[in-house]
Amino acid sequence: MSIPQERRVVTAIPGPKSRELLARKQAAVPPGIGTALPVFVTRAGGGVLQDADGNSLIDFGSGIAVTSVGNAAPKVVERVRRQVADFTHTCFMVTPYESYVRVCEKLNELTPGDHDKRTVLVSTGAEAVENAVKIARHATGRPAVVVFDHGYHGRTLLTMTLTAKNMPYKEKFGPFAPEVYRVPLAYPFRWPSGPENCAEEAAEQAIDMITKQVGADNVAAVVIEPIAGEGGFVVPARGFLPRVAEFCRTNGIVFVADEVQTGFARTGTMFACEDEGIVPDIITTAKGIAGGLPLAGVTGRAEIMDKVHAGGLGGTYGGNPLACEAALGVMETIEEEDLVARARHIGDTMLPRLRALQERFDVIGDVRGRGAMIAIELVEPGTKVPNPAAVQEIVRRCHAEGLLVLTAGTYGNVLRFLPPLVIPDHLLDEGLGILEKAIAEL
Known part of the structure; x- marks a missing residue:
């Protein structure tokens, strides 16, 4: 160094x-x-x-x-240096470039599950979560989104609504987006009956609230951080996440793992949901993906991602070529070191x-x-x-x-x-x- x-x-x-x-x-x-x-x-x-x-x-x-x-990081710096001398922007939706495709291929390869996948690149974690919700709603034709206590998903109108904590993220910024419902998280240290009962009781309460108050057939997506980040690095009690994921599979609900903070080797697996063998329908990534350059990804099952019509996804800066090269350098560094x-x-x-x-x-x-x-x-x-x-x-x-x-x-x-x-x-x-x-x- x-x-x-x-x-x-x-x-x-x-x-x-x-x-x-x-x-x-x-x-x-x-x-x-x-x-x-x-x-x-x-x-x-x-x-x-x-x-x-x-x-x-x-x-x-x-x-x-x-x-x-x-x-x-050396591999990030070198890739960005070469790219900035070639071109800094074209907008992938106007004239595409290979590095965007390569990042998507790598995300399709690295994220959990061996099913056919597609990836869209955007600029921030909040934008990735918003797009995951858009895609889930489009694919299912359902309006409702379920999130969890202590969750954090961003600062835009929708992701601020998804976020649990009022101060400083939501205070006086309402009214908030509709059709968002919050259920308990399995927080072992603070679970009333103790950590040994946390996973089962929290899952039962969450599923009961979804079923009774929202209706499973109305839910497009369940969005959860495998480890709650801003909420206090809460590691859900083991067994809770698999139970929620199974409920989603049974009821045709898109299970979205928000791995913006937990992804890219941070938790000792490439993605945190791998710890309990969970394969999300959609996974969102950002933060550690590009070594400090603004980039985020939404990776999901092809049959879900392909539902959205042409032009329905995108953004001017999404998948900027400098950030894509940085991401390729990050992934090389993670693997080689x-x-x-x-x-x-x-x-x-x-x-x-x-x-x-x-x-x-x-x-x-x-x-x-x-x-x-x-x-x-x-x-x-x-x-x-x-x-x-x-x-x-x-x-x-x-x-x-x-x-x-x-x-x-x-x-x-x-x-x-x-x-x-x-x-x-x-x-x-x-x-x-x-x-x-x-x-x-x-």
């Missing part, structure tokens, strides 16, 4: 140059665009971010699971250390996740009452020490960890040490 893989704190964080840039940002950008850590990045790669003041921070966020293969195994290694490193912290500090109510998608949920000691204040204090301490961490959770009480899959072991270890110190000092 061309950038030194070391933590280096030479100023307060944020430093004077970042504070100057933050003042400019506040004068030019509305406050609705929040910032987790107001340091202005000048270089990044491997497991570090360098800011305008010369600080080098350990990255436990990956741009929210985007730069999984590392920032400015075996980053699926690397994600498992990261999980095998982080989870035991975080569980050891849980035994020492009763502010940690739950430790969960798979691969390099890990979270701890903080509570008032001795209870399950959410403790967002503890999260904010730990984040403040970590950031001051040069460790970037992110928050999540319906109640704002979850620390989520998404390190780049290429992060060196010594930085992973050092970052965990900083986190441990912050929790101990709390």
Whole structure:
């Protein structure tokens, strides 16, 4: 890696140059665009971010699971460099190009299931989810969409409606899209009768609500994250997802796996739904697909995808040639560096250390996740009452020490960890040490 893989704190964080840039940002950008850590990045790669003041921070966020293969990954950079010299845009709907087709072929190959598939490329995860719903409605002729507690699917009108959390995503942005129904998620840590009953009872409740309140014959799609992302990295109790998928198959409902955050090796399998052998009818991808360039995909069964009439899908920037080349570079990197195994290694490193912290500090109510998608949920000691204040204090301490961490959770009480899959072991270890110190000092 061309950038030194070391933590280096030479100023307060944020430093004077970042504070100057933050003042400019506040004068030019509305406050609705929040910032987790107001340091202005000048270089990044491997497991570090360098800011305008010369600080080098350990990255436990990956741009929210985007730069999984590392920032400015060599294969991504080289492919984009060549493409930008040839052409930057034609619009695939006007004059197509091969890289779009190659990305679709790769997604058809890599996503779960050996059935005939088709893929459409768009620009963002929210756009992918919207298109999945459009396609499911068109193919089934049904209006209703079912989603789950703690789910997050985007910020557009429809995906904001699909999202469970009000603040900050939905507050005062209504009215919302119609024919969207929400049912319980199997959340083991917070299930009333305990984790041992969670999968069966949550599935029974969800199916009962769909059947009674919506009518299975009215449902076009069930949309679910195999691991709830912004909702707190909630890993549904084992058996829940297969039960929901089977209900969908029985009733002609399109099962949509939203793998925008969980996809592309993040959870120790190429896609998170593979952990329980689930084969979605449609799978949406984005974030880690293109190393930071805007690209997303909707991949589904050919008999569903082919239902939509010519011109019914698309978008001016969808499948931009630079992003397509970046995606091909990402997929090459994942395969050649075996980053699926690397994600498992990261999980095998982080989870035991975080569980050891849980035994020492009763502010940690739950430790969960798979691969390099890990979270701890903080509570008032001795209870399950959410403790967002503890999260904010730990984040403040970590950031001051040069460790970037992110928050999540319906109640704002979850620390989520998404390190780049290429992060060196010594930085992973050092970052965990900083986190441990912050929790101990709390």
